[in-house]
Amino acid sequence: MLEMDECVNLYVTPRSGKYRTVDTVVHLDCLAASETVEGVKARIEAEYGIRVARQELWLGDAKMENARTLESYGIQAGVPAFIHLDFEAGDDxxxxxxxxxxxxxxxxxxxxxxxxxxxxxxxxxxxxxxxxxxxxxxxxxxxxxxxxxxxxxxxxxxxxxxxxxxxxxxxxxxxxxxxxxxxx
Known part of the structure; x- marks a missing residue:
């Protein structure tokens, strides 16, 4: 188990169109900075029971690639991070x-x-x-x-x-x- 100062607390909010909102819809507590974007999606699925494999995660205006780690995007342990989920990827x-x-x-x-x-x-x-x-x-x-x-x-x-x-x-x-x- 990671110590709190080794954790990334990740908040995932919706990104798309008129449904963009500041309301937090997903909070993932205590991720490792070395966690991949694919791993983040797996955590969302495990903790919230929702398939997000085909959805796109964004940090600002940059689409996050599945194989890259959180730290490769400048997300650090001990600092709350906010990313966005694109609801309009695919015809779900x-x-x-x-x-x-x-x-x-x-x-x-x-x-x-x-x-x-x-x-x-x-x-x-x-x-x-x-x-x-x-x-x-x-x-x-x-x-x-x-x-x-x-x-x-x-x-x-x-x-x-x-x-x-x-x-x-x-x-x-x-x-x-x-x-x-x-x-x-």
Whole structure:
């Protein structure tokens, strides 16, 4: 185990387009300065359960190469380092799992569709469950609730949901005396 003054504390934030944000989405504690960029991706996958092998990591305006080490980019132990992850590398897909005793069914969207994910959910579950205004759809990622279903949620990007990640959808129908349920 490395001593604290031998550690690199790495913060990974999203890089791309209008989704760029200062919010930290990944914190990797106590990396070795000799760790490769490929090793950093492996740590993200191991600790956060998200595949990032095909994504690009950036330090400023420089794309980081997999085989190079953190120290080769001037990242030093004892100094917090901030790098960025490019969400738009590739056409990555996200699995949406509809958790309902009424009609559980997975489907997929791309990263570019995430801002419309609530609309997509409504389009898919609507013909099956006949979603009504009083109904709720809660979205979860790794057990963490993302936002109210009534909103358009570009904030999903802050949770690093991309490339094989799974979003769980909890469908909460209004009480039966308000709306009829599960019509096919």
């Amino acid at each position: 897909r996200i699995t949406i799992t509809l958790n309902s005793t009424c009609y559980p069914r997975p489907f997929t969207v791309t990263t570019r569709e995430l801002e419309r994910v609530n609309y997509l959910v409504q389009q898919i579950v609507g013909p099956i469950w006949r979603v009504y205004p009083r109904d709720k759809i809660n979205l979860y990622f790794r057990g963490r609730r993302l936002d109210d279903a009534g909103n358009c949620i570009p904030r999903l990007w802050r949770y690093l949901v991309f490339d094989g990640a799974v979003i769980d959808v909890e469908y909460l129908p209004a009480p039966p005396n308000v709306w009829p349920r599960c019509r096919f």
